Amino acid sequence: MKLVKNIVILFLIVPLLTIVSCNDELMEINENPNGVESGVVDPNLLISSVMTGLATSSTARGYAGDTGAGSQYIQKDSWSDNRYDWQTGSIWSSNYNLLRTNKVARERAVALGLPFHEGVTLILKSMLFGNLTDFYGDIPYSKALNGKDLDGERPEYDKQETVYKAIIADLELASDLLEGSNFEGVMESQDLFYGGDASKWQKLANSLALRYYMRLSEKLPSFAREGAVKTLSKPLMNNIEDELVLDYIGGIESQSWPNSGQFGSASEFHRVKPCTTLTDKLKDLKDPRISIWFAPVEVPTKIVSANEMPGEEDIVETGGIRYIKEETLEANNYAIYTPESYSDDLKDGKILIDTSSVYVGLPVAVSGVDPYQYNLNSEGSRGGTNAYVSNMNEVFNQKDDGGNLLKARLFSYAELSFLKAEAALKGWGSSAEENYLEGIKASLEVWGLADYYDDYINNTEVSFNGTLAQIMEQKWIANMFNGDEAYMDWRRTGFPNLNPGPFAREEVMPLRFTYPDDEINNNSVNNSLGAASLEATPYSSTDSNDSPYARPWIVQDVTEPW
Incomplete structure (x- = not known):
């Protein structure tokens, strides 16, 4: 692919994003005399900014953010209690900013008669709005990017059903626009995903449409069935070369894997720990991917009898192994971690010890506070230093270009196959x-x-x-590191069985993000209507209508996930 040598170009045009990400009124007031006017800008330059923003923000959430934890790929061992007390998330402002940039790109594509660019911007629009409605429910959609109207009114909220159907319609239009070859005005270096290959964009549009038809398969089964059958007859991703990915080439922070620790605090990398929900499953399946994603624990723990101890003390660390005297477990209120018993053990006040010999994960919501002391971590610091819990594989610390592993993975051929x-x-x-x-x-x-x-x-x-x-x-x-999609699959199907852990806020996993304060305060009338569409649950009563545990339309009157 051409991504590695071309990705650097996008960082030269990021300042343009701030020019086109303001609402219409601000653009008139704060016109930048040194900037590029939206009416003459090349859409090639704009779409690369949108691609980068979409890819990097999605990976940050799925690797070390809300959806990485929500999908139980990872847990944070410090500066987070992992209680799933979800609030606004990070999607709202970032996606709407990117959507404003994308809107300008699409308008220029239409004005210049560039169907390739129009099709690409429709796909990017669909993905960005898809994230928003997935995680919030009803959202500003049809009027979202117009700024205030002449009377100063803020944009109305569209129903979640309306948004999903509009997304699918845009993807199907994009597929039609991208039919054929020899498109004009395409700068391959600025297409950071597919290097100007319209056939791959068309396959992506159809594959995304299938994703959204399946997203609606429980809520609108007849609609989803008709659309899925139709879509399966269209060109779809054929192999891994068709995947929607973007390389992290390193060198500077904005081009590097999130939380790599190479820029800023060195502890950022070590604070992200593998979650036992995943490590336990990978070990059960003898899955080789465990060695790619996670590092062996630095100091494994063994429980041995008194006559096997390599010293007189109850805990002895020698030769890279920590030994704990079996006879002292009960007296010290210790319990050995098992997936089946750990939650009850913690609720009973036990202190967990994980005796896994190679990979030691961090259990879900294992503490009411930061779990940096898990597995008898003697250092007990918030810097992520815990020799008794596995780190992520060192490749994610990105001290070089990461080879072929460090990619933002937005849509894989594996996902399409499943x-x-x-x-x-x-x-x-x-x-x-x-x-x-x-x-x-x-x-x-x-x-x-x-x-x-x-x-x-x-x-x-x-x-x-x-x-x-x-x-x-x-x-x-x-879908490892694509936490957004993994979480949406769980919410839709209830699989895999994700439990919130013993110290989570509620006994079930949350269903959505809450609307951000700025939206509640500045678009209160429309926001209150959007929040009113949410359905209360037994777990949302301590919140206002806008609760992480309230049901948006797509999970109303369905049996999953709880």
Whole structure:
């Protein structure tokens, strides 16, 4: 791909984003005499900014942010209690800023008669608005990017159903616009995703449409079925070369993997720990991806009898191993971590010890405060230093270009394969098993583990059993670092079974982000109507209508996730 050599260009044009990200009134008042006017700017320069913003913000959420924790890929071991007391998230302002830039790019594409750019901007628009409605519910959509009207009114909220259907319609229009070849005005260096390849953009548009039809499959099954069947006959991603990815090349902070620790505090990297929900599953499946994503624990822990202790004390650390005298466990109120018992043990006041020999994860919401002392961490600091819990693999500390591993992964061929497998399971397509296996194969391939495929799929728990739970479990694993999509899959299907942990705010996982304060204060009338569309639950009573535990339209009158 051409992404590595071209990504640097985008950082030269980021200041343009601030010019076109203001509302219409501010653009008139604060016109930058040194900037580029929106009426003459080249859309190529704008779409690269949108691509970068979309990719990096999504990865930051999915790796070390709300949706990485929400999907239980990671937990933070300091400066976070992991209680799932979700508030506004980080999506609202970032996505609307990018949407304003994208709107200018689309208007220029239409004015200049550039169908390639129009199609691309429709796809980017769909992804950005898709994030917003996914996580909030009703949102400003049809009038969102117009600023205040002549009477000073703020934009109205559109119903979530309306937004989803409009997103799908835009994706289908984009697919039509991107039919053919020899498009004019395309600067390959500014297309950071596909280098100006319209056929790949068209396949992405159709693949995204399938994603959203499946998103609606429980809420609007007839609509989703008709759309999915139609979409499955269109050009879709064929292999990993069609994936929507962006390389992190390093060198400066904005081009580097989030929380890499190479810029600013060195502890940023160490504060992100693998979550036991994932590490336990990967160990159960003997999944080779565990060695790519996580580092072996620096100091493993062994429980031994008194006559096996290499010293007289109850805890002895020697030769890179920590030994704990078995006879002292009860007296010290210690309990050995197991997935089945850890929550009850913590509620009973026990102190957990993890004796995993290679990979030690951090359990979900394991403490009412920062869990930096987990597994008898003797250092007890908030700097993320814990020799008794695994770190993320050192590759994510990005001291170099990361090879082929460090990418923002927004839509993978594996995801498409699992979508097709799920559709086939519903009778909306064919070859559920074939697509399921293709998804596993694709995921192993992108992480450099293709040689493990034959052994892995012969594992009893991996060999296809024809259940949705198995398809979604493998899709969840394959979507590592795409926390947005993994979380939405859980909310839609209830798979995998994500429990909030013993010290979470509520006994169930949250369903959404809350609207930001600026929106509540500055667009209060419309926002109150949007919040009123949410359905109260037994877990939302301590909040206003705008609760993380209230049901947006898409999970009203459905059985999942709780």
